[in-house]
Amino acid sequence: xxxxxxxxxxxxxxxxxxxxxxxxxxxxxxxxxxxxxxxxxxxxxxxxxxxxxxxxxxxxxxxxxxxxxxxxxxxxxxxxxxxxxxxxxxxxxxxxxxxxxxxxxxxxxxxxxxxxxxxxxxxxxxxxxxxxxxxxxxxxxxxxxxxxxxxxxxxxxxxxxxxxxxxxxxxxxxxxxxxxxxxxxxxxxxxxxxxxxxxxxxxxxxxxxxxxxxxxxxxxxxxxxxxxxxxxxxxxxxxxxxxxxxxxxxxxxxxxxxxxxxxxxxxxxxxxxxxxxxxxxxxxxxxxxxxxxxxxxxxxxxxxxxxxxxxxxxxxxxxxxxxxxxxxxxxxxxxxxxxxxxxxxxxxxxxxxxxxxxxxxxxxxxxxxxxxxxxxxxxxxxxxxxxxxxxxxxxxxxxxxxxxxxxxxxxxxxxxxxxxxxxxxxxxxxxx
Amino acid sequence: xxxxxxxxxxxxxxxxxxxxxxxxxxxxxxxxxxxxxxxxxxxxxxxxxxxxxxxxxxxxxxxxxxxxxxxxxxxxxxxxxxxxxxxxxxxxxxxxxxxxxxxxxxxxxxxxxxxxxxxxxxxxxxxxxxxxxxxxxxxxxxxxxxxxxxxxxxxxxxxxxxxxxxxxxxxxxxxxxxxxxxxxxxxxxxxxxxxxxxxxxxxxxxxxxxxxxxxxxxxxxxxxxxxxxxxxxxxxxxxxxxxxxxxxxxxxxxxxxxxxxxxxxxxxxxxxxxxxxxxxxxxxxxxxxxxxxxxxxxxxxxxxxxxxxxxxxxxxxxxxxxxxxxxxxxx
Numbered sequence: 001x002x003x004x005x006x007x008x009x010x011x012x013x014x015x016x017x018x019x020x021x022x023x024x025x026x027x028x029x030x031x032x033x034x035x036x037x038x039x040x041x042x043x044x045x046x047x048x049x050x051x052x053x054x055x056x057x058x059x060x061x062x063x064x065x066x067x068x069x070x071x072x073x074x075x076x077x078x079x080x081x082x083x084x085x086x087x088x089x090x091x092x093x094x095x096x097x098x099x100x101x102x103x104x105x106x107x108x109x110x111x112x113x114x115x116x117x118x119x120x121x122x123x124x125x126x127x128x129x130x131x132x133x134x135x136x137x138x139x140x141x142x143x144x145x146x147x148x149x150x151x152x153x154x155x156x157x158x159x160x161x162x163x164x165x166x167x168x169x170x171x172x173x174x175x176x177x178x179x180x181x182x183x184x185x186x187x188x189x190x191x192x193x194x195x196x197x198x199x200x201x202x203x204x205x206x207x208x209x210x211x212x213x214x215x216x217x218x219x220x221x222x223x224x225x226x227x228x229x230x231x232x233x234x235x236x237x238x239x240x241x242x243x244x245x246x247x248x249x250x251x252x253x254x255x256x257x258x259x260x261x262x263x264x265x266x267x268x269x270x271x272x273x274x275x276x277x278x279x280x281x282x283x284x285x286x287x288x289x290x291x292x293x294x295x296x297x298x299x300x301x302x303x304x305x306x307x308x309x310x311x312x313x314x315x316x317x318x319x320x321x322x323x324x325x326x327x328x329x330x331x332x333x334x335x336x337x338x339x340x341x342x343x344x345x346x347x348x349x350x351x352x353x354x355x356x357x358x359x360x361x362x363x364x365x366x367x368x369x370x371x372x373x374x375x376x377x378x379x380x381x382x383x384x385x386x387x388x389x390x391x392x393x394x395x396x397x398x399x400x401x402x403x404x405x406x407x408x409x410x411x412x413x414x415x416x417x418x419x420x421x422x423x424x425x426x427x428x429x430x431x432x
Numbered sequence: 433x434x435x436x437x438x439x440x441x442x443x444x445x446x447x448x449x450x451x452x453x454x455x456x457x458x459x460x461x462x463x464x465x466x467x468x469x470x471x472x473x474x475x476x477x478x479x480x481x482x483x484x485x486x487x488x489x490x491x492x493x494x495x496x497x498x499x500x501x502x503x504x505x506x507x508x509x510x511x512x513x514x515x516x517x518x519x520x521x522x523x524x525x526x527x528x529x530x531x532x533x534x535x536x537x538x539x540x541x542x543x544x545x546x547x548x549x550x551x552x553x554x555x556x557x558x559x560x561x562x563x564x565x566x567x568x569x570x571x572x573x574x575x576x577x578x579x580x581x582x583x584x585x586x587x588x589x590x591x592x593x594x595x596x597x598x599x600x601x602x603x604x605x606x607x608x609x610x611x612x613x614x615x616x617x618x619x620x621x622x623x624x625x626x627x628x629x630x631x632x633x634x635x636x637x638x639x640x641x642x643x644x645x646x647x648x649x650x651x652x653x654x655x656x657x658x659x660x661x662x663x664x665x666x667x668x669x670x671x672x673x674x675x676x677x678x679x680x681x682x683x684x685x686x687x688x689x690x691x692x693x694x695x696x697x698x699x700x701x702x703x704x705x706x707x708x709x710x711x712x713x714x715x716x717x718x719x720x721x722x723x724x725x726x727x728x729x730x731x732x733x734x735x736x737x738x739x740x741x742x743x744x745x746x747x748x749x750x751x752x753x754x755x756x757x758x759x760x761x762x763x
Contacts, residue, residue: 155449354664
């Protein structure tokens, strides 16, 4: 048999394809990210205060991660209103990122722009209520509006800066944020119930995909105290280490057939994808699998429903990974609601002005798609000498590769055509 | 209402992020369903469209091409989509000017790569191994590879300008929605022509003609500054012009259309709309602007001030190095 190329996968932040080399009953499957990214070229030589705006290009949460690194570099403590604005912005990012993915899921069997194109190999599916999709897109728009108020723009925010934020909010902003938060919270609770009843529990729709299992792997996530929690695949604590050591603990393995390196634990070493001992994953499922009680009551109620339905974490199914996003939608809306008021977002000062400059800095953030870590070195003028970014795309590269291999192998054994396999893999890796 | 056949649209992303594609998706979800006006016949990100589907299309009416040209694959797809598309739109700063991926060109210009530092190599002739598109030696804007009919600038493009482009090229004069709000930042002649259903001239940029300063809300007092300020230092976040306070703000060299979005938020402009119509090279314009705003005629003071300015090329050409830097854009 000839090499099979399955491309492009839908909805991937990093454009990706799969190459399958048939090898009797053991096909070699390569999950390939085909877009190079030149972070060093974008960052080195720039004044360090420019990085929050530059790195926002690789994901909105990098804007916040970079700002936290600047706070440390300049040894400044942002005022409370700035801390609250940043936290609300991060949660708005969680809401919009997760909701966009769930929108993709709900439109997966059809062309969301009309009936022009039917997706091959998927078969007939019951049509979802248009009202549900309208609600989804409406609340996606609302969460983006909240991001715009808090961050200046929703996809490439720019208002967080060393020591705080770059502008005061106005009274109309407080009122609008409160309206948005209230609406998003009501929606997220109802939406989670709809997903639960129609997808997760009854599996009335999307049944052929919701049975997908995810490779059981160790995970990394931040604790509420800010340390990194390393759990094994069974959910047992392996280690806990300070977040500033992330880049010391995590190595990146480059392969010449993909532009995205694989993250692995240095202590165990890179042993290839066939020996997953040193591999791990990050993101909503990793966070929910840590079995940490949510501080937000409605999110905790939803988490308990998930545990009741799927059993105690960790769980490794597509349903669990989607449910984790539904829980975090509620949690994000509750958090924004708690901060969307004048008391939290107003004050006499928006930032502390830096006076000193260290030579290196770091930060770690639980971003919508998983753990992010930044580390920079600068010269005595604050010009960037080195930049070291750990991104959820790297953290989940191994999981996506292993999952793609599993789904392709299963598909081939069922003698499915490449178009069907492409749809299955696109849905399978969507939550990561 | 819309008796004429629907237009066909393609959307493609080369090297960049997904923001421009999300902006197009937002038009569909937040402004008007695109299916009223068009059939989206090719969109790898949203529809998983492959090359086979592209090959089966005879023509495409409008192609929205996002992202810079970084790999052989980006270049090949640009050529293929150009061949099939009646109108090719460079959508977003990366496609229009090279964007932030284009900073790689400056790096190579300022510090030539070591002899052994070659782009990622893959064996394109290999039949049965995984193949990866090879990187080109430099990042290019779309217009440096194929002819571009229209440009939508911005990182990401604003919703109003993107929608005005879609109304002009896709919906036409029968669009049910009025175009006035979308064209508020377009030159008056262009807005009137679009409203009348006349296509703007080829090469038209869906933005203003003047500089960002023309629509920036900050107060210009024609005052001179005595020392440069970096954005982490203390300055007035509202009110006064940032350049007149001593910050390097590219508003004076940058095409308007955003409404002074960044400056209104207390952050200096970084030029994601590219140079304004009257400017030849944004870096040269900025050198002139800073020189004429600095309050000294003493040679030593001027030299001292000049030394406080950091990374001018990376700032002046943040989004435009491949196509608008007179030195770096030469092959």
